[in-house]
Amino acid sequence: MVVEQPDAPSGSPRVGRFAYVVVTRTWKWDDEVFRIHGTDPDGVEPTTERVLGAVHPDDRDHVARTLRQATTRGEPFSVCYRLDADDGVERRVVLVCEGGVCDVDTEVPVAQLDGYYIDLTDDFAQVASEEAREAVAASAEHRATIEQAKGSLMLAYGLDADQAFAMLRWWSRGKNMKVRDIAEHLTTVSSAGELTDQTLRHSVDNLLHDASPSAPGS
Incomplete structure (x- = not known):
């Protein structure tokens, strides 16, 4: 880290x-x-x-x-x-x-x-704002992927839905990637069965740290 x-x-x-x-x-x-x-x-x-x-x-x-x-x-x-x-x-x-x-x-x-x-203070503030909620609603085609990624983080870190989305935003800012790109990267690996219950948290950490920063920022 x-x-x-x-x-x-x-x-x-x-x-x-x-x-x-x-x-x-x-x-x-x-x-x-x-x-x-x-x-x-x-x-x-x-x-x-x-x-x-x-x-x-x-x-x-x-x-x-x-x-x-x-x-x-x-x-x-x-x-x-x-x-x-x-x-x-x-x-x-x-x-x-x-x-x-x-x-x-x-x-x-x-x-x-x-x-x-x-x-995650700044990310929680953004999640709580109407602007953030409208932005998520506007990206309907990405909502399923974001929800699936939130579920993975909820399981790995013991978070609720808002906390999980705040962490997605935190990774988004830190990696200079769009939230949807972080979510897609996470769900792809999760769907491939590469995350297990015993190694889930460490796998998620490694996955997000290794995510490519080349995608345009949100």
Whole structure:
């Protein structure tokens, strides 16, 4: 996963890496994750309490439960939630864990979780607008493909329909491709049976990262 640099132009996808050390309950964030949380990098490793404290109260139990399961199983996961950032902005983020690092020499089954944050705030705002809905309706011939792609993302990341479309838009902007082209690429591979339930999330990540950026932008 390539993390955008701090001077990335406005509108660029915001992605940041994290590592969660289970024994110490501390998180290592890169600079972009600090910015997603509405604060400048301060050299202080955030704790689980700080991470959960920034989660919207209505989403907190779900996020906490997901993290607890990950620290005992070490399995990949993703969770979408509202983040109450320190700068007063409510952001929509997806927290994606690529899996745990196991340590057989300790009593802790999972020593560390690694993954990344995706800030989908701008994409959610666009999805919620009438302009975006009218644009989708106007492209009736592409709606079936987009809906199928949304379904794949809903399965892979545990998203609802609006969240899945926001992620399609996020990939569209990041890859400089039309939403319909991203959707067609995803559904073609999915229909060919190249995605399985055990490797679905990683396959989707690799697929979208490998998508050709040569198609004209939306």
